[in-house]
Amino acid sequence: MSPEKQAAKGMADPMKPRGRPRSGQAHQAILAAALAELARSGFRALTVDAIAARAGVGKMTVYRRWPNKAAVVMDAFLSLVGPATAFPEAPRAIDRIRGQMRLQAAFFNGKFGRAIKALLGEAQFDAELAEAFRDRWLTPRRQMTRRMLREAVRQGDLRADRDLETVIDLLYGPIYYRLQLGTGPITAAYMEGVFARAMRGLARPSASA
C-alpha cells in the first residue's frame, strides 16, 4: 500500500539506488490530483487516467507507486487528514473524549465525511484497502482513545473495564453507523446524546441489580 512497501519488492534495498531517482514532485502531484478528482467526481466516477493527466504524469508512474486506484486515493486522503481530529486539551480525560467526539462529528459532516464513506464502501470489496483503512486511520485513533479511557479510569470518572475495545465501539460505533446508514444528521448534539447515554446507561438504576 505505502510507497515503502512497494519499494521493498525489489530485493536490493540497502544497495545504492541506480538510474533516475523517483521524483518526489510527481508523488505530491499525484496525491493532490487524486484529492482534486475525489472532490470533483466522487470515488466511483474518478478514473486513474484523470488523476495522471491532472498530475501531468504517466499512468505508469502512478502504478509504480500504488497497486491500484483505491490505494492512491486512500493515501491521498490520509496524507491530508493525518493530523486532524485530535483530542482537545482539558483537565479531565473524559472531557477530552467528549470533545473529540464533537470534533469528529464536525469532521464527518464535511467533504471528508463523503470521502470516508466512499473509502469505507470500497473497502468492503477490497481486503487490502480495508487493512490500510484500519491500520492508518482507525487503529491510531483507537489507540489514542484507549489511552484516554485508561486515564479517565485513573481519574475516577469511568469504571474500570477489562474490555476497552467494546467500550470504544460503544462510543464510536454510532457515529459510523449514522455516517454509513444515513439514519440521521451527525451533529454535536447527537454526539452529546450518545456520550451521555453511554456514560449513564440505559437501564433504570434499580433494575440493573
Next chain:
Amino acid sequence: MSPEKQAAKGMADPMKPRGRPRSGQAHQAILAAALAELARSGFRALTVDAIAARAGVGKMTVYRRWPNKAAVVMDAFLSLVGPATAFPEAPRAIDRIRGQMRLQAAFFNGKFGRAIKALLGEAQFDAELAEAFRDRWLTPRRQMTRRMLREAVRQGDLRADRDLETVIDLLYGPIYYRLQLGTGPITAAYMEGVFARAMRGLARPSASA
C-alpha cells in the same frame, strides 16, 4: 427500486395496464438467479449477463425492471431475508432485545453478513440503493426495536428516554461498526458485552451525578 416504483414512472398509473403484462415468473427467476450468483461470485464479480443467462431471460428484461445490477441484487437479498432476525419470544421486552442482538450477530457472521457488507458498501456510491437499504431493511427493524424499547420502559426495565433513535444507535451501531470495519469478531459474547455496557453505563456510579 421496487417494481412498483418503476411502474410509477409512467404518468398514467391509475390507467388500466395495456400490452402484455410483465411475467412474474421472469421476476422470480431473476431474483433467484441473482441470489445464486451472489453466493457464487460475490457482489463485485457478479455480472448482469450471468444473472440473465441463469434466469433464462434476456438482459433487457432485467434492465426493464431494475435500473442497475445493484438494485437487482438488493431486491433479491431483501426478498430472501425479509422475515429473518425476528425478536425471540420472552416475558420481558428487554430480554427480547438482547435475544435479537444475539441472533443478529449470528446472522452477520454467515453469508448474509458478507452480502450486507457488499450491499452497504455499494450503497455508499448509489443514493437510490442506499434509500432502498434504509427503507426495506433498516427501517422495519428499527421500528420493531422502538416498539420493544417502549415496552421495556413500561415494564420498568429501562429509563424513559425522549430520543429512542439515539438509544437504538447505541445498541446497534457497534455491530455494524464491527461488520464494516472488521475490528473484531461479531460473537454472541461481544453482543452481550455491548448490551451490558449500554445498559449499565460506562461511568463510575458516583461520578455521573
Next chain:
Amino acid sequence: MSPEKQAAKGMADPMKPRGRPRSGQAHQAILAAALAELARSGFRALTVDAIAARAGVGKMTVYRRWPNKAAVVMDAFLSLVGPATAFPEAPRAIDRIRGQMRLQAAFFNGKFGRAIKALLGEAQFDAELAEAFRDRWLTPRRQMTRRMLREAVRQGDLRADRDLETVIDLLYGPIYYRLQLGTGPITAAYMEGVFARAMRGLARPSASA
C-alpha cells in the same frame, strides 16, 4: 413477400376466411408510415417499432402481413412507384426506349433513387428481398424493354439479336452502376451518351470486320 403469398401459407386457401378480417385501413396506414419513415430516416435507421407507432398499429399487425422489415419497405416503395417510369409514346420504338432511359435518369436522382439504393443494398444480404426486388421491380421493366427491342428490330432500327438479355444489360447496366458506385451524376446527357455509344458501338468501323 406479398400479402397473398403470406396468406397462402395456410393450406385451406379456397376455404372461406373465418374470424375478423384484416383491416385494409391498417394495411394502408403501415405502408404510408413506412414511406414516411423511409424518407425521414433512411432504410437503416428506420425501425419497425417506429413504423408501427406512426401507423398507430401494433407491431404484430405488421409482422402478420410481412415477414420482415425489408419486405414492408419494399412493398411500400413498390406501391408508390408502381406506375412510374413508363415508356413515353413515340412513333419509333427505339425512341421510346431512349425516352424511358431519360425518365429513369430523372427518377434515380430524386428520393426514389436513394430508396432504390437502400433496397438494393439490403437485398445483397437478404435473398428473399432480392427476389422480391427482381420479381416486382426489375422483371416487369425488363419485360417491357424486351418488347420494345423486338419492335425496334421489326422497324429496322436495331440488328436482330438472339440474346436480348445482354442487350438490356448493356443499356441499363451503366445506370445502376452509377447509382450504386456513385462514379458520377446520372443526368439525361449521361443517358444519351450511354444510348448513343451502345447503338453505334465503340470500335472503329473498319476495325470490326
Next chain:
Amino acid sequence: MSPEKQAAKGMADPMKPRGRPRSGQAHQAILAAALAELARSGFRALTVDAIAARAGVGKMTVYRRWPNKAAVVMDAFLSLVGPATAFPEAPRAIDRIRGQMRLQAAFFNGKFGRAIKALLGEAQFDAELAEAFRDRWLTPRRQMTRRMLREAVRQGDLRADRDLETVIDLLYGPIYYRLQLGTGPITAAYMEGVFARAMRGLARPSASA
C-alpha cells in the same frame, strides 16, 4: 477509413509521435482475422468480438483503428485483393481489355464476388465506406482501363472518344449489374457477349447515320 486518415484527426500530425506506437502486428492480425471471419460467416453474421478474439486482440484495439465493423472488413478485403485482376499481356490493348473482363468474371464468381456484393451493399448505407470502396477498389481499376482505352485508340481499334468515363461504364456496368441484381450468371461467355455488342453496337449499320 484507412489508419492514416484516422491518425490525421489529431491536429499535431507533423509532431513526433509520442507514447507506445501502434502495433503493426495487431493491425495485420486484425485484418487477417476479419478476412477469416468474412469467409466463415459472411458480412452480416460476422461480429467484431469474433474478429478481436481470433486476432488475440482487445476490442478496443479494433475500435481505435476503425470506426466500425464495416470499415475493418473493407480494409481487410482491399488489403487482400489489391493486386488481383490485372490486365493480361497481349499485343493489342483491346485484347487486354477483353482479357481483363474475362478475369473479372471469374473473380466475381468466387468468394470474392460474395464479399464485393456484401461490401457494396453495406456501402449504400455508409458514405465513408462507399468512398473507401471507390477510392481503393474502383478508381485504380478505372484508371488502368482508361489507359488501355487510350492505347487502343492509338492502335486504331477504337474510335476516339472524349468521354472515356461513359465508355468504361458501358463495358463494366453490366457486370456489376448482374452481380448486384442477380439477373443471370456471370460467365466468360456473357462477358464476351457484352464486349462484342459494345464494340459493334446495337443499331443496324445503315440506320445509325
Next chain:
DNA sequence: GGCTAAGCGAGACGGTACGTCTAGTCTTGGG
C-alpha cells in the same frame, strides 16, 4: 343472441451485437 375464430393495439419477451468504458500492464523514446 351466443359461439368461435381471427384480427387488433400495446407492450413485454429472449436474443444478439453494438460501441463505450475503465482497470491495470506494456512499450516507446528520452533523461
Next chain:
DNA sequence: CCCAAGACTAGACGTACCGTCTCGCTTAGCC
C-alpha cells in the same frame, strides 16, 4: 532506472432493435 505518453488485453456495461408472444378486447360470420 525513471519518466510521459499512449497503445495494449480483457471484459462488463447499458442500449438498441429484431421478430415473437401474450394480454384483454373487437369484429365478423355462423348457428
